[in-house]
Amino acid sequence: MNDLEAFAKLAIALQPWRHQIVFAGGWAYRLYRQHPLAIIPPYDALYTRDADVALGDKDTFEGNIKEALAKAGFHEQLESEFRPPVSKYTLGTEEQGFYAEFLTTLRGSGVKRSGEPDATTKLAGVTAQKLRYMDLLLIEPWQISLASDDKSIEPLDGLQIPNPVAFIAQKLLIHENRKKEKRPQDVLYIYDTLELFGARVEVLTTTWKKVIVPLYPEREVAKVIDARRQVFSKVTDTLREAARIPSDRTLEPDDMLGLCSELLDEIFE
Template sequence: MSDLADFTRLAVTLEPWRHQIVFVGGWAYRLYRYEPRAYTPEYEAVFTQDADVAYKEREALEGNLKEALIGAGFEEKLNGDFKPPAARYTLGDEANGFYAEFLTPLSGSGKKRNKQTGEFEEDATVVNGGVIAQKLRYLEVLLHAPWVVNIPAAESGINEEVAGLRIPNPVSFIIQKLLIRDRRAADKRPQDVLYIHDAIELFGASIDELAPIWKDLEATLTGKQRRLVSDGVAELFSEVNDTLREAAIIPSDRQPDPEDMLKLCQFGFGKIFDMKS
């Protein structure tokens, strides 16, 4: 992978905080291939240049991550009107380079009172450990029972193993995408459907091990959230639809059939949710 060395630099820089952080988003999907239970596909993972780094709500990150990142060659780029503004930590050219963003769960109303003006404003960002993190709904799902993977020395880009990288278990990965589907831009939904399909395919041989994970995760969800999950499955995976068709044309090195994608996802959900045929 052409940018694996950049991700490795990020992972090495954040080594002191690995026990607190979870790599989520597209990089979790790519790192699944280093999980022993995953099968090795012939196709490449979908490219992503951003690394999302998540941590639990209100968990203190000791030390100064921002100083560590700057010392490793990252630059903080601020944007937006939030207080504090949203931030990216970039390597190389801002438009084309690798970058990291920090995320933490959003709970409550999503509003906070400005201590100076007394008015309510968006509760969208927070400073922790020197870095600015975005607050997102349903992110706590990705932090439930994370798995741990290692990047082997031969692939890390630094000739050393990068160990102890925490990523969401595949059930959490799938469920969070179902929960956020209505919050995602329309052009992002096909990619999420492809991620769901590929996650089920990667762990197809051990799919029976995922049902207990769902039982544990389900117990942490509200009734509304459980309905959102079931509604998401019905909306996206009841029949071949435009979203599935668009998902099928995303990869450049394979041509999955939408009907086959649908059947695999329905099979996977039946196993994960322990549905009896």
């Protein structure tokens, strides 16, 4: 099973909640190419075998997502000591197979009254991991349609992904607390997303000023701007590692820094 077929199975299983869920992470990065504003580059998007699904922590969900996934062939794997435990929903039995994880927003201190980490919650039957700034990804998501050259896969309409400004801003906000090995990939995601939509930077700027800033706390907006200055202030080891990730193109850290600095300054001015 190829990854597009696996993702299609996930999207079809989640169809009853399509208006409430947002596909984030690596699949958002890949699905941006399906948006009509994207300028498709001559290189491939990075491969990812996991799909992050963002859920609103204050939403009411009808039905049971876990049951829908089980009917589609997904198996729940419990992977932590948290209560409820962090879960992956895997398709197939291959170690390197496809899997989905559900994420929602962490609010407050991150610690329950009992002293336990406030790390997970149950939403619509699935275990969602709580992470900072996930609510940002739910602000005015974009919708795309996904078609495949494989005629056995029906076109999927109305798939929600974060608007790219929210996607970039959230990556900037979590950068400092990300595992060191994850940071270069996040930087490459930002760079590639800016390449996709850089020709329409005015759309991104308007999204920031007119959509996100009025809806997001002023303190968090200031953190985004501060994080942008820290992450792209100079060529760093993280940026150098990001440039080495793709195998189908040659990237120069100085060029990456130049493009990101120029466009992010314009977007977040």
